[in-house]
Amino acid sequence: MATLTASTQKTAPPGFLTHPAVRKLLALAIAAAILVPLAVTQWGGATWPSALTVDVSEPLGRASDWIIDNRDSHPLFLYFFGHVSNVVVLAVRAVYLALLAVGWAGVTAIGALVAWRVAGVRLALGTAVAFLACGLLGMWVPTMQTLALMVVAVLASVVVGALLGLAAGLSDRMDRVLRPVLDTMQVLPAFAYLLPVVLVFGIGVPAAVLATVVYAAPPMARLTSLGLRGADKEVLEAVESLGTTARQRLLTARVPLARKELLLGVNQTIMMALSMAVIASVIGAGGLGDRVYQALASVDVGAALAAGIPIVLLAVVLDRVTGAAGEQHDGEPGRSPLTWLYALGAAAAVAVAGRLAGFLDWPDGWEVNIAEPVNRAVDWMTAHLYSGVPVVGGTADWAAHFTSWVLNPLRDGLQWLPWWSVLLAVAALAWLIGTWRTALTAVLAMAAIGVLGVWTPSLDTLSQVLAAVAVTLVIGFATGIAAARSDRFERLLRPVLDVFQTMPQFVYLIPVVALFGVGRAPAVAAAVVYALPAVVRITTQGLRQVDPAALESARSLGATSGQQLRQVQLPLARPALLLAVNQGVVLVLAVVIIGGLVGGGALGYQVVFGLAQGDLASGLVAGAAIVCLGLMLDRVTQPTARRTRKGA
C-alpha cells in the first residue's frame, strides 16, 4: 500500500477520485447500484435463484448412456477411440514387458548408469538406492507398472506439448489462441480432468494415460514456445545473414538455443505426469497409486506409506536427474559419446547377468514389511494423541474445533450471503488486484457455477479453500520471512522444501487421515501442507530480491530491523507476495478437491461420487464447477504484474 500512496502523491492533484483503486470501486459501485436492485426484485433470496439455473445433468446422463450402449457398435468408437485405446494399451504393455524382461537388477543398473552420465555419481547412487528401496518395500511390480504408464504418458505429453509449443512459438496467431487456454489449464485441479476421459474410455489404463497427457502436456507447450521466442535476436540475425532457410534456422539455431527451456519443460512434464498417474488410480491406472488408494480406503496407513514412499522416491530421482540434465548441458559441451557407449554396455551386461542369474523377479525373502510397525505407531498415536490429551487437547479435538469454529461459520457465512453480493465481492477483489478483464472472467466463472446449479456445494468448497489459504499464508509468510532473514535457516529449509514440492498431491492424504480422522479438517490440513513450500519459497525469494540500496538507506536512517521489514522489504516485495497468494490459492484448491476422498465433502465428494456410482452426469457438473472455481480464484488473485512479465 505504501507504494501506492507514494505514487498518488507524486502525480499529485489531491483529487481523491483520481486514485485508480477508488475509481475502479466507484465504477463498480455505480454498476452495482443499477444492477443489484433489478436482480433482487427479480430473484431474491440468498442462494442462486433456481430460475437462472440450467439442468444439464439429464442430457449428460443421456450422453453417458448413449456412449455405453454404442461403444461396441458406433463407428466413432470402432475406428477412432478404439484404436487410440488399443495403441495406449499396446504401448504400456510393451514398456511393462520390457521392464520385466530386464529384471530388477537390470532396471536398477540402467537407471543408475543413466543418472551417472547425466548428473554425476551422487545421483547415480541415489537412483540405485531408490530402486532397491522400492523392491525392499515389496512394491517392485507396482513400481514397474507405474513406470511403464509414466514412460508412455511422458513421451506422448512431450511430443504433443512440443508440437503445440512449436506452433505457438513460430506463429503469433497460434500463440494468441493457445496462451489463454494453456494458462487456464495450468491452474485447474488434476481431479477435474478425470471425468471426461472416463466418459469416453471407461475405467482403465487408456483413460488414465490420456488424462495424464492432457494434464502434463501444457507446461511442455508453454516452455517450448517461451524458449523459441526468447532466442537471442542477434544470433538469429547472424544466422539469417548466412542465407539459411527458415527450416535450417529453426533446427540449427532456434531449437538449440531453446534447449534449456525444452529440458525444463521435460522436467515439468515428468513431475506433473507422475502426480497425475498417481491420482489416476481412482480411474483404474493400477500400479502404486492403486495401492495407495486401496490402503486409504481401509485407512491402512502403513500399507499406504509402503506404496507412497516409492512414489516419492521416483519423484525425487526423476526431478533431480532431469533437472541436472538441463543445467549441465548449459555451459560445457556434451560429453563424448564413447562414455555413453561404455555406460550402456555396462548396463546391458548387468541386465544379462541378472537374467542369467535368475534375478528377474524381486526375491520374496527380501521384503521389509513396514506396514505393521507403522500401523502400530499410528494406533499408538490415535490412542494417545487423538483425543483427551491434557491441556493441548488431541488432534481429533483440534480437527473438531477447527471444523466447528472456523469451517462451519465460514461456510454458513458464505452461504448466507446473497448471491449477488458474492459476485460483487469477486468483481471488486479481482478488479483491485488485476484488470477489468480478469474481473469479468472471474465474475462470469462464478456465475457459471450458479447456472450449473451447484452454488451451495461450491461455496462449501470455497470456504475450505479460504480457510486453508489463510492458514497457509500465515505460516508461509512467517516461515518465508524467517528464511529471508537467516541464511542458516534457509539452508536447513531448502532440502525439506525440495522434497515436499516434488511429492504428488495424493501422498499428503495419508498422514492427515491418521492424525485428524475423516472430514473437512484433514482435507484442509493436507491442502496447507501441499501449498506451503511454494508460498515459503516465493516469499523468501521476493524478500531477498529487494533492492539492497533501499535497505541500506533505510538502515542508515536508523530503522530497526522490524521497521526495515515492515516499511521497506514487505512493500517492495509486494508483487512476489501477491504471486505467492495466487500460487497458494491454486495449489490449495487442487488438494481440497482431492479431499473428497477423505470426507472433505462438497465438490470433491461429488466427483468421487460420480466416479463411484458411475453417475457421470453429477460428476461432470461438479467437475465443471471446479474448473470455474479454479478460474475464478486464479483471476481474483492474479496480479497485473504477472501478466506483463509473461508477455515480455
Add this chain to the structure above:
Amino acid sequence: MRVRTTAAVASAAALTLLTGCGAADMTKQASPFANARGAKTVTLSVQSWVGAQANVAVAQYLLEHELGYRVDTVQVDEVPAWDALSQGRVDAILEDWGHPEQEQRYVEDKGTIAAGGDLGVTGHIGWFVPTYFAKKHPDVTDWKNLDKYADLLRTAESGGKGQLLDGSPSYVTNDKALVKNLDLDYQVVFAGSEAAQITQIKQFAKEEKPFLSYWYTPQWLFEKVPMTEVKLPPYKEGCDADPEKVDCAYPVTPLQKYLNADFAKKGGRAADLLKRFKWTTEDQNQVSLMIAEQKMRPEEAAKKWVDSHESVWKAWLS
C-alpha cells in the same frame, strides 16, 4: 503449414499401421498388465469392504497355489466395476449387492457379463444403533421415535440435526431419500470410506457415546461393537423401485457373483473355480476378522482359512 499436414498424415498413417486397419473392439480391453511373460492371469475386482477382500483373498490364494495362475486385483467401485467387467478389464466380481439396472443392461441386453451364481452369503443393509444405547432407550429401535434422539446424535459435521453416519459414497444406499421421505430430523454424513466409518464407530464405542449408522450384515464389526437394528417401515417388493421415493427398509439380498462372458466361456479352470466358489457367512467372517482385527495380510489370512477348511474348497476345484 505443409510440414504440419505431412506430420499429421504421417502420424495418422502410423496409427493405422500400428493397429491394423479396420475396427477396434472397445468391448475387449484387457489390462495391459495382464498375462505378462506367458503367465495365465486372472484379474479380480476387489471392493473396499473387508468381506469382499476376504472373498478375493481366498480365491486368489487358491488360484495361485492350487491352479498356478497369477492374480491381479484392482480396486474399482461397484458400478464402474460392472462396466470394467463388461469390457474385460476385470474378469470377475465375487460379491455383488444387487444392481438391477446394470444387470438388465449388461447381462440381459448386451450379454457381455454372465451370472456366476450365489456366493452363499446373504446380505442385509439397515440402520443400526449400538446395543448399549438401545438397552438404555429401548424405543430407539423404532424409526418413529428417532426424532426424539436427534439431539443426542448431533455432531460438528451434521449441523443442527442428528447424524446418520454413512460410509463410502459407492455403496448401495437410499439413506438420503429415506431421511427425506420419512421426514426425519437427521443429516446423512458420508465418512468417505468404510474404514473411516469403522474408525469413527470404534471411537464412539470406546467412549460409549450413542450413534446411528448405516451398516450391514454379515460384518465382523458386530463381534467388536454389538449393534441393534432400527426397524424401518417393512420392505415390500418394488417399494424401492424409484430411488427418489424410497420409504421402506432394505431387502435381504443373496449376494451374487458375476463373470465376464468371454472369461466364463474360455477361462478354463479359473472360471470353473470362481463359478463354484461358495461359502458361508461364518467362513467369510472368520477371514474378515483375521484381516481387519488381527491386521493379518490378506494372503496370510486366506492361507490360514484354506489350511483348516480343505473339505470346503476341494469341492470347488474338482
